[in-house]
Amino acid sequence: PPLRFSHRPVIEFLHVEHGNRRIFPEANTCEVIMRLPVHPTYNIFVEYMESGILQSPTFGFI
Helix, strand or coil: CCCCCCCCCEEEEECHHHCCCCCCCEEECCCCEEEEECCCCHHHHHHHHHHHHHCCCCCCCC
């Protein structure tokens, strides 16, 4: 963005081994954090990533 982010962007990975059972990506737009779940295969990751994005077309709009 032209005026920069108010916080440094962060990407976190949600590992099942650490107690995370989430399958869809998550975002915190105030802190500029994207959380990506780890899946057993790339194809499963893509499936849930696409599904998560398509199911939230108005996220962030007021």
